[in-house]
Amino acid sequence: PDHDSDGIGLSVDNCPGISNILQSDVDSDGDGDVCDPCPADAADGCIWGSSAGAEVPAAVGGTVNTADGALTLEIEPGDLGSDTTISVTGEVAADEVELVFGAFPGSGAPVAVYELRPDGLVFASPVTLTMVMDVSDLNDNQRANLAVYLRDIGGTYQQVPGSSCSVEESPSEIFVATCQAEISGFSSYGMVAPLDSDDDGVPDQFNDVEDNCPDTFNPDQVDTDGDGVGDACEVPHYTLSITLFGAGLGVVTSDPAGINCGSDCDELYQTGTTVTLGANPDAGSLFVAWGGDADCSDGVLEMTEDRSCTTTFDLRAAVLVVDDDDNAPDVLSTYTTALTTLAIDYDLWDTANSDLEPEAWVLSNYDVVLWFTGAEFGGYAGPGIAGEVALATYLDGGACFLLSSQDYLYDRGGPTHDVPTSFMAGYLGIGVCESDVGQASLTGEGSCFGGLGPYTLAYPFSDRADRLSAVGGASLAFSGPGGDAAVSVENLGYRSLYVGVPLEALPTTEDVSEVLGEFFVFCSGSLFADGFESGNLSGWANSVP
Incomplete structure (x- = not known):
């Protein structure tokens, strides 16, 4: 008898229920490929339902489908040189495979892999391979980079040129991928996604992208020290x-x-x-x-x-503090306490509220001069004519000078109390000014003093602070609600700071120390090469009043 009418008797037909004239049995297990659940595996260890076998006539071609519909192979008439038994065996996919992208290595996660037999078969023209798989377990990045790959003899996977995949989502959040490729011969093919071991949306290694913590979830890829290892998995x-x-x-x-x-x-x-x-x-x-x-x-x-x-x-700078107030109140401690806090040594010169001011030879012994006038007004606030000449000589020699006074312009600025002298304009950078406008607060400005304050001022006497403007390349150093309050000059040979607000109005000793500390930073640089830093203290031995 011949139940399947294929011309092969029942006693010798390896598929007695399915016509198979060629009687192909790839795995030689006695079951013909067209009825063998695993045509290429004699132990039948494949995934049942993912395999298929069919005899395809060369003249008319045909379609090979796995039982589950996951793989379809469309063979057109003339693609085969002769009638051929074709078998498809679904493999248990490995967790990880090696991918090759030209010069870039990579790691893939196979969704499905099929072995197509006879191995080495070459078609007269490419045939269409279609795979349809549930990819709900993949993340968005993996689904976006699905492709059909050919497994070579060495076991690595190379993407089939021109392969394409599309993914559709059902209302029940099931994602189904359909991938197609034109293949010219038989080997093993797979639908493969980039491997993403930690499922963070960054592939372990895919093309030119590499997860800096492949086993630790870190979608932001933060690598603070830039060593290529993400913070999330780096040694603490x-x-x-x-x-x-x-x-x-x-x-x-x-x-x-x-x-x-x-x-x-x-x-x-x-x-x-x-x-x-x-x-x-x-x-x-x-x-x-x-x-x-x-x-x-x-x-x-x-x-x-x-x-x-x-x-x-x-x-290491030596500082001369010129006490030019009227002692009503005595504000000297504002400056000496701040200097002590900054661990800076200083000498004192008391003008006794007069024009008994240090001469140029005295000033030349110091890198920095701090001059304040307190509440004094009406006669002797700030350097007089001789004092300004001495200071000009001192600054021309390369030094640093700070003057804090709310009435220097009033007492020394001509009959209208607001016209700068040549020293004020040329060495301190004071331009047009207005006396006694008052300043309720003080805020640092510019590259040196910017960031200081704002300080809410607390005057130990009446607020007669001035409004200033800078001239001759001077810079705004401090401002207040009454306008520009201080100007600075950074000359190649010297530096100066004029504050038209008494620094003793700063609310705390710490604030005074902070401002003076920034002033000393302003004074630093290439000035002061007079032997003080080298330990030669002979220049500091001159006595002063």
Whole structure:
């Protein structure tokens, strides 16, 4: 008998219920390919329903479908050179496969892989391979990068040129992908997505994209230290922060490298790292001490937690304080307390509310002169004619000068009390001014003093602060509600700051220290090369009143 009418007797037909004239049996298990649930696997270990076998006549072609409809192969007449039994076997896909993108390696996650037999079959013209799969378990990035890949002899996967995939979502949030490719011969083909081990939407390695933490969810890919390993999976790191204190200047460095403060005062270090700090004072400054956390005291610390260290640099500049107030009230302590707070040594000159002012040779012994007039007005506030000449000579020699006075212009500015002298305009940068406008607060301006304040002023006497304007390249240094309150000059040879508000009106000693500290920073640089920094103190031996 011949139940399937294929001309093969029942006793020898390897598929007695399905016509199969060619009797192909790829896996030689005795079951013909057209009725074998796993045509290429004698142990029948494939995924049942994902395999198929069919005899395709060369003259008319045909369609090969897996039982589950996931794979379809459309063969047109003339694509085959002869009648051929074609088998499709669905494999249990590996979790990860190697992809190749020209010069870029990659990792893929196969959705489905099929072995097409006979292996090595070449078509006269390309045939259409279609795969339809549920891809609901993939993330959006994986679905967007699905493609059909050919598995080569070495086991790596290369994308079939021209393959394309589309994904549709059903109302029940089921995502179905349909992929098509034109293939010219038989081998193993798969629908493959980029591998995304942590499902964060960033592929482990795909084309030129690589997850910096492939096994840890980190869609933002933050890599603070830029070492290619994301913060989410990196060995714990702790932050070392350096804060500079004092009126001096310098740079703190570290070994291992990272800190360069100055410019970079915060750095991450791997847990357990021993960091040695180095203090490098600028010319005219000196290193005083380490401070901050207890482990910072000697500049060597172990990074077992976040650390915050301080470094103090002080100026080596010698300061002359000119007390030019009328002692009603006596405001000298405002300045001496601030200088003591800043650890800056100073000498005093008291004008005794007169024109008994320091001469040029006296001034030349100091890098910095601080001059204040307090509540004095009506005669002797600020340098007189001789004092201005002495100060001009002093500044021409390369120095730094601060004058805080609300009545310097009133007392020394001509018969109308607001016309700047040549010294005021030429060395202090004072232009048009208006006396006694009052200032209720003070706010730093410009590159040096910007960021200071605002300070709400508390005058120990009447508010007679002036409104100023800058001339001759001078810069606005402080402002207030009454207008511009202070101007500064940064000359190649000297620097000056005129404040038309009494600094003793600043609300706290800390505020005065802060302003003076920034003034000393303003004074730093290439000035002061007079032997003080080298330890030659002979120039400081002149006695002063």
